[in-house]
Amino acid sequence: MESVRAVVYMSVVLSVMTSVCQGQRSPEDQLPPAPEEPAFGLTTNQLAEALKGFLDEADSRMGLSVEKKASVIPRCDVGERCAMKHGPRIGRLCDCLRGTACNTFFLRCY
Structure with a gap:
């Protein structure tokens, strides 16, 4: 119990010291500002428009659907069919x- 309390006190002290020392940095230790010239000769707005156009084109080609994903299985109420028999397998x-489970004999939620 004492060791947990000591760890908590040390973490509080270290966080306070870190926040106090943040303002004491010299200008040489700080990161240089970002360069003013645009990347690839394009401005930020031009890059955003190009990315939006690319994503719209890719979405229209792929026909992606946001509504249904392969990993999401819909929910069924009690008494509804929850499975289907495919020979020896159950899908x-x-x-x-x-609080309910899929009965493998009746293939319904009970």
Whole structure:
């Protein structure tokens, strides 16, 4: 218990000392300012417009859907079908609500 208390006190002291010493840096130790010349000869607005155009074109080509993702399984209520039998295998249609489970014989949430 004492060691935990000592660690907490040391972390508080170190954080206070760090914040106090931040203002004591000399100008030579600070990072240089960012260069004023634009990257690739383009301004920030031009780069943003080019990126937006590229993403719009890629989205239209791929036909990406934000509504449905492969890893997200919809929820089903109690009594709804939650699985489908494919020969010896059972495929999941939806995920049962909390407190219920998918019955593998009836293939419904109970």
